[in-house]
Amino acid sequence: MIESKKLNTRTPFLGCIADDVTGATDLAINLVQGGMRVVQMLGVPSGEAADQFRDVDAIVVALKTRSIPKENAIDQSIKSARWLQRVGVDRFFFKYCSTFDSTNHGNIGPVAEALMEELNVSQTIFCPAFPRAGRTVYRGHLFVGDQLLNESGMQNHPLNPMTDPNLVRFLTKQSTKNVGLLSADTIRTSSDACSDRLANLSCDGVSLVIADAGNDSDLATVADAVAPMRLVTGGSGLARFLPQAYRTAGDLKSSESTAEMPKVSGRSLILAGSCSIATNAQVQAMQPNCSTWFIDVPAIVADSQSELDRLKAWAMATERDATLMVASTSTPDVVAKLQKQFGAESVATKIESFLGAVAKMLVAQMNVRQLVLAGGETSGAIVGALGVHSLRIGPEICVGVPWTETIGHEPALALALKSGNFGSENFFLLALEMLS
Numbered sequence: 035m036i037e038s039k040k041l042n043t044r045t046p047f048l049g050c051i052a053d054d055v056t057g058a059t060d061l062a063i064n065l066v067q068g069g070m071r072v073v074q075m076l077g078v079p080s081g082e083a084a085d086q087f088r089d090v091d092a093i094v095v096a097l098k099t100r101s102i103p104k105e106n107a108i109d110q111s112i113k114s115a116r117w118l119q120r121v122g123v124d125r126f127f128f129k130y131c132s133t134f135d136s137t138n139h140g141n142i143g144p145v146a147e148a149l150m151e152e153l154n155v156s157q158t159i160f161c162p163a164f165p166r167a168g169r170t171v172y173r174g175h176l177f178v179g180d181q182l183l184n185e186s187g188m189q190n191h192p193l194n195p196m197t198d199p200n201l202v203r204f205l206t207k208q209s210t211k212n213v214g215l216l217s218a219d220t221i222r223t224s225s226d227a228c229s230d231r232l233a234n235l236s237c238d239g240v241s242l243v244i245a246d247a248g249n250d251s252d253l254a255t256v257a258d259a260v261a262p263m264r265l266v267t268g269g270s271g272l273a274r275f276l277p278q279a280y281r282t283a284g285d286l287k288s289s290e291s292t293a294e295m296p297k298v299s300g301r302s303l304i305l306a307g308s309c310s311i312a313t314n315a316q317v318q319a320m321q322p323n324c325s326t327w328f329i330d331v332p333a334i335v336a337d338s339q340s341e342l343d344r345l346k347a348w349a350m351a352t353e354r355d356a357t358l359m360v361a362s363t364s365t366p367d368v369v370a371k372l373q374k375q376f377g378a379e380s381v382a383t384k385i386e387s388f389l390g391a392v393a394k395m396l397v398a399q400m401n402v403r404q405l406v407l408a409g410g411e412t413s414g415a416i417v418g419a420l421g422v423h424s425l426r427i428g429p430e431i432c433v434g435v436p437w438t439e440t441i442g443h444e445p446a447l448a449l450a451l452k453s454g455n456f457g458s459e460n461f462f463l464l465a466l467e468m469l470s
């Protein structure tokens with residue numbers, strides 16, 4: 035018996051596929067806090083894995099697939115899953131946003147179904163709840179703090195406005211398989227009761243199961259119940275409890291996980307492309323502490339190179355060590371106007387690639403080495419422009435946001451990738467003070 039458990043424990047054990055880069059670092063820090071040694075990769079990984087993952091329990095692959103056409107999202111997710119299988123991982127986790135960011139067409143349902151087929155899985159769980167960040171699910175309805183999802187500000191999201199808080203109904207629209215619920219009543223009975231309920235749902239032909247969760251104790255119970263599943267899907271709230279569940283099941287060895295501060299000195303830069311309520315407040319609160327450039331969106335649509343040149347001249351004229359902040363962050367009325375004028379997708383892409391070019395220029399020419407990025411799509415575009423391929427996870431700045439340090443990137447950079455809605459009003463200052 036002991037012998038077979040020994041054979042079951044392997045490193046890397048868990049392979050994760052995240053649909054955006056801030057979500058990936060959120061997942062990574064939660065796995066580290068759960069006691070796993072984690073490496074984060076950016077983009078679909080390729081090549082053979084050498085010895086580099088021998089001392090790693092989990093690999094987190096950060097994609098940028100949340101808001102792209104679903105065929106493309108499926109393709110990148112499956113390629114990542116195949117690479118993870120080649121590396122030898124045993125269990126898989128598909129990470130999406132704790133606010134279930136998606137549309138009636140996907141990509142959460144379609145990607146999950148494609149992964150199920152690839153991994154030969156007949157049932158999986160959908161557990162976005164992240165109570166420490168205020169996201170809870172009750173009777174299949176998603177709340178942000180005290181508000182239903184569709185009244186939380188997420189109804190104004192620039193790319194995926196969330197207008198239906200009923201996740202069973204919403205996931206059904208995106209999926210081909212039957213959707214059911216693992217309710218709080220069952221979860222609060224026991225993890226065995228959850229396993230029984232999952233088995234009964236499976237007999238009834240239900241393959242996709244939304245899980246309620248109102249607190250960390252619910253998540254720990256769900257984690258115990260889903261530990262045997264080859265594929266689990268959800269937010270980082272559940273992921274925080276999976277390492278212990280795998281250890282209790284005898285599938286994962288205990289290991290020493292560390293989260294060291296990045297040791298990178300140089301100039302600091304904040305780049306904000308999120309238009310969430312939290313980021314709007316954070317950008318406003320940071321202004322007295324830095325030199326700020328607000329992006330003129332019509333001007334970058336017309337001629338982004340001239341705007342980049344203007345921005346460079348502004349940056350050169352700032353005090354030598356001043357923190358710089360460049361933001362497109364706007365209120366919903368301004369966003370709606372710009373989207374009407376230029377098209378939602380096109381304006382988003384222009385802003386993302388402009389911010390990517392700003393980051394590249396300021397790192398290359400102005401000794402910027404410490405970057406705080408706000409927004410998942412935004413961060414994905416910027417790390418892509420910088421050519422960052424993997425990250426070491428450092429200590430947590432606030433729930434779901436760690437400092438990270440680039441691996442194998444010249445020059446080394448300290449990066450904080452903040453999910454749009456995470457962090458208190460003084461997040462940017464807090465983050466930079468941790469480095470000083």
Ligand SMILES: Nc1ncnc2c1ncn2[C@@H]1O[C@H](COP(=O)(O)OP(=O)(O)OP(=O)(O)O)[C@@H](O)[C@H]1O
Pocket residue numbers: 054056057131191192193307308309310331362363364368369372373381382383385386408409410411412413452453454455
């Ligand atoms: N002023 C603006 N008008 C229209 N679109 C904008 C504006 N500023 C930013 N955007 C776009 O809105 C999108 C914001 O998405 P992003 O993922 O970066 O933030 P978020 O959704 O708040 O964060 P997260 O995904 O981490 O929750 C980006 O594609 C960005 O380019």
Ligand SMILES: O=C(O)[C@@H](O)C(=O)CO
Pocket residue numbers: 054056057058060061130131132133164269270410434453454
């Ligand atoms: O789950 C969350 O809320 C975040 O990790 C995220 O994915 C936001 O982009």
